[in-house]
Amino acid sequence: MPAAQLPVDHACLIVHGTDSPGIVAAVSALITRQGANIVQFDQYSDNPAGGAYFQRVVFHRPGLREAMPAIEVDLDRTLGTGFDLDWSITDQSTPKRMAILASKQDHCLLDLLWRHRRGELPVEIPVVISNHTDAEADVAGFGIPFVHVPSVPGPDKSASEARILEVLADADVDVVVLARYMQILSADFLERVRVPVINIHHSFLPAFIGAQPYRQAKTRGVKLIGATSHYVTTDLDEGPIIEQDIVRVTHADTAFDLERRGADVERAVLSRAVLWHAQDRVIRHGNHTIVF
Structure with a gap:
């Protein structure tokens, strides 16, 4: 900013x-x-x-x-x-240094970069880290360093997490944002990162925790879908909630329609959560937040 x-x-x-x-x-x-x-x-x-x-x-x-x-x-x-x-x-004149972790889906990542360039987010973005290279050219267009850390096959992610921790330490970050990163971070990573980690989950938690929530929502026949931004803890998708929002859907919407419409909600919810965190408006209290 x-x-x-x-x-x-x-x-x-x-x-x-x-x-x-x-x-x-x-x-x-x-x-x-x-x-x-x-x-x-x-x-x-x-x-x-x-x-x-x-x-x-x-x-x-x-x-x-x-x-x-x-x-x-x-x-x-x-x-x-x-x-x-x-x-x-x-x-308040010192912006927080925010690293972004992303994967193949780029809508939340590009929205944060766009808002940052417009001066809407009072943060510095020293690095974007991704387990894919799909967004590398787009990130470079914003003048922000891009680091590719491939995912390691199998359940043991310690090697890739160690590399991510090195990059974050070099960037001296104050907060990490998971912009649809789609990887589960280990308890060891969360302990060693030593800064808050903010996630965007593509459902209105606590409904549809875990993978493919839009498909789960279509199967359940819901009339509302939403998105939730929360602090990451060792309990999957159960960390303190910062912000949520919803959009109405109908029986005629396909799972693809839900995903497309949900992407708009995800962008808005994550950007608000990041803004409020950057402005020191969020106080964590156990598994709750007070947002002023």
Whole structure:
């Protein structure tokens, strides 16, 4: 995303933990004390009497980068005393570095690259990795490095996963997006990658988990199909959901029609999930997400 379109001197503060009186007052006073001004404020509590509490605050502070160490010390002191809270803070002028893993189907991949080129996604894309070369020329047209890592036949994917991890480490990524990658990542990979992994699944989860969901949907005779973007965990297609959407279908639609119409939903759902993650709008809480 062009640097001019990123919010300069804006920070995003995420606070979550146990709800208790005084959190809003303490955070607001801290931001004021640090010479900053709140421009966005969202909060949610599932039970005000000691339940789980979530807060997202965007504030403007001239000279933010220079002031950030002092702000972090103040946060540690303020929220670490008298509150059972965790916090994180990011400089909104620094885009997240997002690697994309793709396979033969390119609709989600090309949509993300197109939105990135238009300045709609506040990320950098240092690399696209694919187990096929079908999209190599298209990716090159966007000026983004393409790395081919062929899939290894058989159940043992450790060699190809090791190569992917090398590429991701060299690219210094903050998040990995599976744009219809169509490969199941091992528990070892997910542990070693050490960054969030976002997937797009071509059904409205929890319906039709696994392979060929459009064929499953046609066989079941559903009247709605959808797509789900979620964080990847070791449980197949059961990670915390970020975004979902649907489209109505009829008995006359073939499995191919469902796939064609579903592709539009997949693109929209994945792009929204990526945008919200890039803007620090998503807080994970167990197998759920809070999206501000």
